[in-house]
Amino acid sequence: MTEKREYRDDYDDKTLYIPGPTEVREDVIEAMTESTFGHRMDRMTDLYTTIVEDTKEFLGTDNDVVILTASGTEFWEASTLNLVDENILVPTCGSFSERHANVAERLGKNVDRLEYEWGDAVKPEDVREALESSDKHYDVVATVMNESSTGVRNPVEEIGDVVAEYPDTYFVVDAVSALGGDYVDIDAHDIDVLFASSQKAFAMPPGLAVCVVSEDAYDREVEKGTSSWYGGFRRTIDYYDRKGQTHSTPAIPIMLAYRKQMKHMLDEGHRARDERHREMMEYVHDWADEHFAMFPEEGYESQTVACIENTRDIDVAATIEQVSEEYDMAFSNGYGSQLGEATFRIGHMGEHTVESIEALTDAIEDVADL
Numbered sequence: 152m153t154e155k156r157e158y159r160d161d162y163d164d165k166t167l168y169i170p171g172p173t174e175v176r177e178d179v180i181e182a183m184t185e186s187t188f189g190h191r192m193d194r195m196t197d198l199y200t201t202i203v204e205d206t207k208e209f210l211g212t213d214n215d216v217v218i219l220t221a222s223g224t225e226f227w228e229a230s231t232l233n234l235v236d237e238n239i240l241v242p243t244c245g246s247f248s249e250r251h252a253n254v255a256e257r258l259g260k261n262v263d264r265l266e267y268e269w270g271d272a273v274k275p276e277d278v279r280e281a282l283e284s285s286d287k288h289y290d291v292v293a294t295v296m297n298e299s300s301t302g303v304r305n306p307v308e309e310i311g312d313v314v315a316e317y318p319d320t321y322f323v324v325d326a327v328s329a330l331g332g333d334y335v336d337i338d339a340h341d342i343d344v345l346f347a348s349s350q351k352a353f354a355m356p357p358g359l360a361v362c363v364v365s366e367d368a369y370d371r372e373v374e375k376g377t378s379s380w381y382g383g384f385r386r387t388i389d390y391y392d393r394k395g396q397t398h399s400t401p402a403i404p405i406m407l408a409y410r411k412q413m414k415h416m417l418d419e420g421h422r423a424r425d426e427r428h429r430e431m432m433e434y435v436h437d438w439a440d441e442h443f444a445m446f447p448e449e450g451y452e453s454q455t456v457a458c459i460e461n462t463r464d465i466d467v468a469a470t471i472e473q474v475s476e477e478y479d480m481a482f483s484n485g486y487g488s489q490l491g492e493a494t495f496r497i498g499h500m501g502e503h504t505v506e507s508i509e510a511l512t513d514a515i516e517d518v519a520d521l
């Protein structure tokens with residue numbers, strides 16, 4: 152039984168270095184305080200068409216973009232319901248890819264896993280081998296771009312090129328903790344569905360899920376005949392085409408924040424954001440090499456979430472607690488019981504810079520006496 156813990160008015164603000172939510176600019180927070188308006192007003196059409204079209208421009212995609220009040224989890228479920236009749240192939244390399252497989256199982260689909268050790272990356276040649284050697288037809292191959300539990304960045308571009316050789320197999324990418332901080336050319340690599348959450352490298356408040364949908368994926372849902380209602384591609388995209396709005400009442404304040412932040416993202420640009428995140432990744436990588444070791448397979452380190460192996464056997468939980476107390480900074484332990492104390496994670500995403508990340512690593516050095 153969970154007891155009520157009364158929310159207070161006096162929490163200390165912590166600078167967030169967890170793998171999301173991450174820091175949000177002040178003007179983006181302020182954008183949420185506009186007075187309420189109706190979701191069927193023209194003002195809503197202005198807001199929704201602005202955020203959808205700006206997102207397409209930022210990502211450089213000709214595909215459709217759907218933005219819904221939900222978290223990224225919605226599109227594990229919706230993409231499965233919209234595209235999969237029977238078989239789905241899910242390469243699993245950590246907790247989130249495993250959860251994607253689990254969602255599909257719960258929806259009654261036949262899930263074949265291509266299993267990797269935690270810390271290892273999915274290899275395109277293994278996906279080709281799995282598709283070639285199976286006597287089943289897979290409706291979908293689903294791959295996580297950034298496995299947030301292990302800090303691995305999977306080569307979704309090359310995997311997309313492999314899946315593209317199988318015209319009736321659709322490629323779904325969970326880019327929840329990568330998009331906005333790691334460049335991906337969605338159209339060039341035939342990624343049919345790619346989704347993310349607002350609270351990660353987009354550096355927005357939580358509460359919106361963004362999904363990029365190819366024309367082929369839309370047609371597949373139409374041909375299949377059954378789909379998710381809330382996250383159905385046809386329903387959401389047709390509604391946008393007819394009215395420039397969402398099919399049900401959205402979290403308008405978060406969309407106002409989205410609008411503000413997406414303008415900042417457009418000013419910076421997809422490539423420049425990628426470059427800034429690469430610099431943060433390289434900085435953390437060097438720091439980890441000096442004091443600990445990177446956990447992921449070499450060459451596959453995430454640009455937004457560093458998973459660092461606790462080679463010095465520091466007390467991870469106590470260090471996190473003390474850094475929080477003394478420096479008002481929050482970073483994360485390893486994921487789950489398997490990696491909890493064996494690793495720790497730093498989210499270097501969104502609006503962070505090498506300088507702001509350095510402030511955290513200095514604090515860890517001080518507290519852990521490195």
Ligand SMILES: Cc1ncc(COP(=O)(O)O)c(C=O)c1O
Nearest residue numbers: 222223224247297299327328348
């Ligand atoms: C890779 C990945 N996929 C999916 C999710 C679930 O996202 P959300 O909590 O926004 O639904 C997360 C959350 O951390 C994630 O890191």
